[in-house]
Amino acid sequence: MNAVSKWLFLLGFVALLTACAASGPTTPPEGFAATLPPPAAANPPTPGAIYRTGTGGLFLFQDQKARNVGDILTINLAERTQATTTSSTNASKETGVSVASPTLFGAPVTVGGRTLDSELSSSSEFAGKGDSSQSNRLDGSITVTVAERLPNGYLVVRGQKWIRLNQGNEHIQIQGIVRPADINPDNTVSSLRVADAQIAYSGRGSLAQANAQGWLSRFFQSAGFPM
DSSP: OOHHHHHHHHHHHHHHHHHHHHHOOSSOOSSOOOOOOOOOOOOOOOTTOSOOTTOOOOOSSOOOOOOSTTOEEEEEEEEEEEEEEEEEEEEEEEEEEEEOOOEETTEEOEETTEEOOEEEEEEEEEEEEEEEEEEEEEEEEEEEEEEEEOTTSOEEEEEEEEEEETTEEEEEEEEEEEOGGGSOTTSEEEGGGOEEEEEEEEEESHHHHHTSOOHHHHHHTSTTSOO
8 A cells, every 4th residue: 555545545534533523412411400399298188178289280370380399381482692813913123233333543444445334224114904794593482391499599590402404403492580570471481581591502513514614624723733
């Protein structure tokens, strides 16, 4: 096997490993599992009584908003982010040095008929400019569960949505803290009202791979490339 064949084999092997890694798992990752409500304490029925404790689910003067561990809540995603950065730098420097010819007994010192005066000058300039702009948008909805109820009544919510399509997989995770007063009557809340929100959106499959840059292109555009 000559050197060219070895390089082709190595490139093909690395490309195969990259493709396998890019395909990713086909099952939802662990974590962000739904939090179930604690089991209700068993109460023996009272003979001859109409009301039985522990049945739950009947609220005559209470809405159906999430308020306890295990309750569900729908979060409407309305995320908008935009960032723009511009930088410009200009620098210049000039230096000049002049040395007169020395004299001896009133006459200039010469070597081979030429005086020893000299001049030295240098100049340098630098100009740099950079622009960066990024915008993101995420719309949709995801239903989560209440994982914890804080002492002040705020709700720690957590949940995920895994969608498997014919051309790829979509995965959304979200967690944060919701104030009960921000929950709408239909048991929904905007993601803009979620404190300490951690939202993750990722996709895998042929569509995601089509938008990804190849490993060889990333190498030539990385900071480690000497050119």
